[in-house]
Amino acid sequence: MVSIVLFLSFLTFSGAQRCSIRPYEAKGERKAGSNGYVIEISSTKSRGNTSNGFIPGENYQISLRGWRTEYTVQTFRGFILAAQFEDNSPAGSFQVVGHKDARVSPICPAGGVSHKSMSSKTSVHITWKAPEVAKGCVMFRASVIEKKNLWFSEEEELTKRFCPEEGKRKVQPLDDPSATCCACDVANYELEFVGIWSRHTHPKDYPTLEHLTHFTDMVGASHSSNYTLWKIGEASTDGMKEIAEWGNTYKAEVEIKAKASEVRSLMKIKGLWYPEVQGTTKSQFVVNKYHHFVSLATMFGPSPDWCVGVSSVNLCLPDCSWVEERVFLLQPFDAGTDSGPTFMSPNSPSEPRQPVHWITTKLDPLSPFYDPTTDEIPPMARLTLRRKQTTETTCKTDDEYRAEANNITSTSEDDEYKDRRECMMTQWESWSLCSATCGKGIRIRNRVYVFPVKAQVFHCHRQTTEKQFCNAKVNECADSEAFNSKCSVGSWSAWGECSVTCGHGSRSRKRSFLNPSTKEEDCNVELERYDICVGENGEDCSATPDPLCRTTAWSDWSPCSASCDDGVRVRTRLFFYVEHEHRCTNVNLQEKENCVMQSCRRFIEINSDEICQEEKAVGQCGGNFPRYWYSNETQRCERFIYTGCKGNRNQFETEEGCKQACYAGYEKDKALIPNHQLFEEFGDKEINDGGAPVSCKISEWTPWGSCSVTCGRGKKIRSRQIVKLPRNGGTKCPEHLIQELRCQLRPCPISACQTGPWSRWSACSVTCGQGNQLRRRRVMRGRNGDWEENECKEAESESRECFGRYSC
Structure with missing residues (x-):
């Protein structure tokens, strides 16, 4: 019994260590005391400070x-808070x-939050949900950065102990197979x-072929x-071996169904x-009452x-209820069926099979998880088991539960629909060839609904698409860093000066x-890679650099x-002396550049059934981007606000795009995506459908737009659009x-305000038709009596009309 309890403890929080709460931006040693900074805890249901403990789940x-x-009011720049x-x-x-000031802490992702930016703050307020099961008191610890070389941590009121309210502790299930x-x-x-x-949570030796992850x-x-599906210390079954090496679930399903009376629900996810x-x-x-344990396994790879x-995992509580x-x-964990030490190791079967064991930081120096300085591996995934409802019923005998389970087909996500005529599907197509000619790759098979509109x-x-890992005909890739035992390489070092x-x-x-x-x-x-860089004193060598505007490397x-399709990637840098940033408005701290990924048009056409079934996901950032998603409940495309990251594929920039992807029988003669993506998708290739030559058709020039500035020198533009793409040898666009x-307006008046340079104009807000472009600048208004703030009339942003590159 003791070994089982220890096993589940490791499963949940392997090698739990105290979270580091030293902020990355903090320089030098921390200062003594707290300098008046405090952690305060209050209930969201009542006003005032809460001192009598927490209620689990609240x-x-x-x-x-x-201090105030x-x-x-005392201000600070950065913080880390851990529970x-x-x-x-x-x-x-x-x-x-959606929080404007806080994010999950990169150095304490399991239980901490930190600042989003180093802007000045007077306070931060974050909602915290107490654990469902209170196994003891919670320690809140915080660090605060006041200035670059002035920071405080954990002392005095920056540490707070918060215990469960008396009589409110919740019991915890006993994870013992004999329970x-x-x-x-x-x-x-x-x-x-x-x-x-x-690659950000586990950067060491992250797979070089990221598309295989x-x-x-x-x-x-x-x-x-x-x-049991798998168990530490025991050898993997044939079904578990197939899951661990290739992601093939068939044998495991057969093994589970062979013990149907002992299994209430079979999940294929x-x-x-x-x-x-x-x-x-x-x-x-x-x-x-009889089937009260849960097991799950999935391979992560390539591995x-x-x-x-x-x-x-036991979900039944000692008080005869079910955990919330x-x-x-x-x-x-290592399934013990292959002895490869790295993500990209070639296939190397273990004969005989080794017992299933946890992967640790001390196991193998070649392992991507090897780290002699710590016992903790950052979590790979988060699993939540959440009770939805209970149904009152009388207790039965074990034989009755076994007989009932033997007669029930309850495979989540798939088989529960198989007997409904509207949900009938074709047979799976044959597996595709392995995507790789050496080492390992991916194979795919598809099926479709027989009655797609009714479905x-x-x-x-x-599930309409199934993927599996596969071994190519050639086990090792010659002279390659991937799937080659001789040529495997470690992670890249940090960029040099x-x-x-x-x-x-x-x-x-x-x-x-x-x-x-x-x-x-x-x-x-x-083995060595070079990159173009700009010196820390800026691009202009004739200018005398301001030492207080020194920055980190990009x-x-x-x-x-x-x-x-099209996206943007960003890189950033920070000031060494953030307290002097007001004098460094000419220093750019962020750079952006365009990036081009796979074709959205083809991707959506192939996966539209799956995409349109996904739930709305607003994301986890602080942005405000209007999007449309298809609701299966209302069967309509509905508007929502996307926060900018961690969403899913069921989001479209326009309602029309949503309808074209998700409405059954919707008019499909228009491009699923704006036509510039069709143009980019075919590029310089000759489009030939066997018909007569069609030349590129271009619209007339638009009238000249207004000048880009309100005074001084600027620019005005005009544009034309592609109305029809060429094909069959017609004239190219x-x-x-x-x-x-160029345009010249009246001279700009002398302003009492200090203004920074204008940013570049943003991309046009539309890809076709008429839209808007924005640009911004920093306006510094007096705060020390040099001039009155209300005299500063300078605009911080400007907009202008623009026309998309293509006709709608």
Whole structure:
């Protein structure tokens, strides 16, 4: 019994360590005391400070603020706030979706939040949901950055102990396979799996072929104590081996159905494949007095046989009720069927199979999880088991529960629809060929609804695409860093210093072979990479740099903001002396550039059935972007506000685009996506459908627009649009569709305001037709009596009309 309890403890919070709350931007040693900064806790249901403890599952407002007087308010720049039990495991959850000042802390993602920016703040207020099961007191610890070299942490009022209210502790299920259940009611649960694994959370030796990253289709079950999907210390079954190496669930399903009387619900859950690895997938299941355990497994990859999941989690409470919610931060385990040490290792079967074991930071120096400085691996995913409803019923004998389970087909997400005529599907197509010619790749198969219109009307949710990992005919890729035991390489080092202090120079970073005996000439692998950089004193070497405006080096480029077609990627840098940023308005702290991903048109046409069944996801950032999504409940395209990140594919920039993708039988003769994407998709290729030649058709020039400025020198533009694309050898379209003309207006008056330079004009708000462009600048208004603020009339932003590149 003792070993089982320890096993589940490791499953949830492997090697729990105290969260680091030293902010990245903090320089030097922390100062003694708290300088008047305090943590305050109040209930969201009543006013005033809460001092008598928390009630499990309730929401509380956690505030961080400085001292106040009648005339002054203490301000700060940055912060980190962490909530952990006294055993250092995460406690409860902060709700930061859409928060203007707070985000999940990059250095304490399991139980901490931190600042979004280094702008001046007087206080921060964040909602915190207390844990459903109170296993002890919660320690709130905070760090505050007042200035670059002035920060405070944990002392005095920056640490607060918050204990459960007397008599309000909730009991916790006993995760012991021999535990019995006394709950006669039947309970329905929702399972939610959220991917966390990314190159940012686990940067060491992250897979070089990012398009292969995934969590495979998942298999889970609610079951009795007489069944287990996988177990630490025991060898994997054939079904578990197929899941761990290839994501193939068939054998595991057969094994589960062979013990049908011991399994109440069989779950086959859609996996998360690139670019949706950090997405969400859900399922439902049923538990009863006899089948009160839950297990789940999914492979993450590319990897030899590495998985995450839960094993024999108990949902029945000692007081004969069902737990409301259980949350697990999933740690990686090795299924023991393949001995490869890295993500990109070639196939290397373990004979005989090794026992299933946890992956640790000390196991193998070649492992991407190896780190001798810590025992903690950041979580790969978050699993939430949430009770939806209970149904009152009388208790039955174990034999009755077994007989009932043997006669019930309850496979979530798919088989529950299989007997409905409206949800009938064709047979699966044959598997595609493996996408790789050496090493490992992906294979795909599809099926469609027999009656697609009825399937949409009756809300059928069945999987239309299935993916699996596959082994190519050639096991190892010659001279490649991927799937090659000899040429495997480690992670890139950080970028070195720029070669110049001003103007444009170069910087480099390196990596090395994991196998020390490998020579550079043996492999065709890049070991050193160069990049163009700008010296820390700026592009203009003739200008005298302001030492107080010194910045850090540029960060790496962010991922593309779009998963298909056009997007933007960003890189940033910070001031060393943030308290002097008001004098550095000419220094750019952010750069953007366009990026182009896979074609949205083809992607949506292939996956529209799945996309239109996804629930609305507003995201987790602070933006405000109007979008449309298809609601299966109302069967309409509805408007919502997207916050800018962590959404899903069921979002469209226009209502028309939503209708074209999701309305059955909707007019499809128009492009699914704006026509410039068709143009980019075919590029310079000759489009030939066998018909007569069609030449490119161009609209007339628009009238000249207004001058880009209100005084001084500026520009005005006119444009024309592509009305029809050429085909069958017709005349090609011209490259230049925009003309500019200089304009001179009255001289600009001398202003009492200090203004920074204008930013570049934003992209046109539309891809076709008439839209708007914006540009911004910083306006500094006097705060020290040099001039009155109300005399400053300068605009911080300007807009102008623009026309999309193409005709609608």
